[in-house]
Amino acid sequence: MATTPPAEPGLSVRGVSLRFGGITVLDDVSFDAPRGGILGLVGPNGAGKTSLFNCISGHYQPTAGSILVGGTETVRTPAWRMARLGLARTFQHPALRLDATVLENVMLGAHSWLPGGPVSWALRLPTTRRHERQARDRALELLERTGLGWAAHTPADELSHGLHKGVELCRALLSRPSLLLLDEPAAGLSHGEVEALISTVREVRQEFDLTVVVVEHHMGLISALTDRVVVLDHGAKLMEGTAAEAQSDPRVVEAYLGKEVGAA
Ligand SMILES: Nc1ncnc2c1ncn2[C@@H]1O[C@H](COP(=O)(O)OP(=O)(O)OP(=O)(O)O)[C@@H](O)[C@H]1O
Numbered sequence: 001m002a003t004t005p006p007a008e009p010g011l012s013v014r015g016v017s018l019r020f021g022g023i024t025v026l027d028d029v030s031f032d033a034p035r036g037g038i039l040g041l042v043g044p045n046g047a048g049k050t051s052l053f054n055c056i057s058g059h060y061q062p063t064a065g066s067i068l069v070g071g072t073e074t075v076r077t078p079a080w081r082m083a084r085l086g087l088a089r090t091f092q093h094p095a096l097r098l099d100a101t102v103l104e105n106v107m108l109g110a111h112s113w114l115p116g117g118p119v120s121w122a123l124r125l126p127t128t129r130r131h132e133r134q135a136r137d138r139a140l141e142l143l144e145r146t147g148l149g150w151a152a153h154t155p156a157d158e159l160s161h162g163l164h165k166g167v168e169l170c171r172a173l174l175s176r177p178s179l180l181l182l183d184e185p186a187a188g189l190s191h192g193e194v195e196a197l198i199s200t201v202r203e204v205r206q207e208f209d210l211t212v213v214v215v216e217h218h219m220g221l222i223s224a225l226t227d228r229v230v231v232l233d234h235g236a237k238l239m240e241g242t243a244a245e246a247q248s249d250p251r252v253v254e255a256y257l258g259k260e261v262g263a264a
C-alpha cells in the first residue's frame with residue numbers, strides 16, 4: 001500500500017562544524033526543525049548560536065556539514081540568494097537604515113520577490129508601481145499588526161532599540177519566508193512587549209505556515225513559544241528536548257554555571 005512520504009523538515013542541520021583558524025566555534029552540530037514548528041536554540045553566551053544562524057543564512061561557510069532548507073542543500077548558497085529560498089532572519093544587533101523611515105526599512109524586505117530590477121524600478125514602469133503599492137500595503141499591514149503602524153513614517157533613528165527589533169521582524173516577514181530565524185528578539189523588551197511578541201510570532205507562524213527557529217536567553221519566551229529546544233554549549237549540541245526537560249537537565253544547568261536558567 002502506498003504511503004505519503006513524511007514532509008521534509010523545514011530546516012535540517014547535519015554535522016555542521018565551523019572553525020576560524022585554531023578556534024572551533026561549532027562542533028558537529030545536527031538537528032531538524034520540523035516544518036511549521038517553532039524550535040528554540042539556547043545556550044550560554046558564546047555557545048555558537050549566532051554563528052550557527054550565520055551558517056544557515058549563508059553569512060558564514062561551515063567548515064564541514066550540510067544544511068537543508070525545505071530539503072534543498074544551501075551550504076554554498078550566498079546570503080543574498082537565501083531570501084529566494086524562503087529564508088528570512090532578524091539580527092541580534094539590528095542594523096536598520098537610520099536615515100530612512102520605518103516603512104522604507106520594512107520595504108527592503110520585498111526585494112526578494114518584487115519583479116524587475118534597478119532599471120525598471122528607476123523607470124517606474126506601471127507594473128513596477130503596482131507591485132510597489134502591493135509591497136507598501138503589505139508593509140503597512142505588518143506594521144499595524146505588530147503595533148508599529150503609528151511609526152511608519154518616523155525616521156528609524158527616533159525609535160528605541162526594542163522597536164528596531166519589531167521593524168526587523170516586519171522586514172523579515174515582508175520577504176514571504178518559509179523559514180524565519182529570530183536572534184534574541186526579546187532582548188531589551190519590556191514584559192508587556194515580550195508578551196506581545198509571543199502572540200505575534202504565534203500568529204504569523206500559523207498564518208504563513210512558517211518554520212521558526214528562535215535564539216533567546218529569555219526562558220519564559222522559550223517555554224511559551226517552542227515545541228522543542230536544542231541546547232548548545234561551546235559549539236556542540238548538549239541536548240535536545242522540551243524546554244522543561246532542558247531546564248531540569250543537570251548538564252544544561254552546569255553549562256549555565258549557576259546562571260538562572262529558569263529566570264524570565
Ligand atoms: N568571525 C569570527 N571570527 C572569530 N571568532 C568568531 C567569529 N564569529 C564568532 N566567533 C566566536 O564564536 C564564538 C561563538 O560566538 P556566537 O556569537 O556565535 O555565540 P552566541 O551563542 O550567539 O553568544 P551570545 O549569547 O552572547 O549572543 C565566540 O567565541 C566568538 O568569539
Ligand SMILES: [Mg+2]
Pocket residue numbers: 049050051092
Ligand atoms: Mg548571539
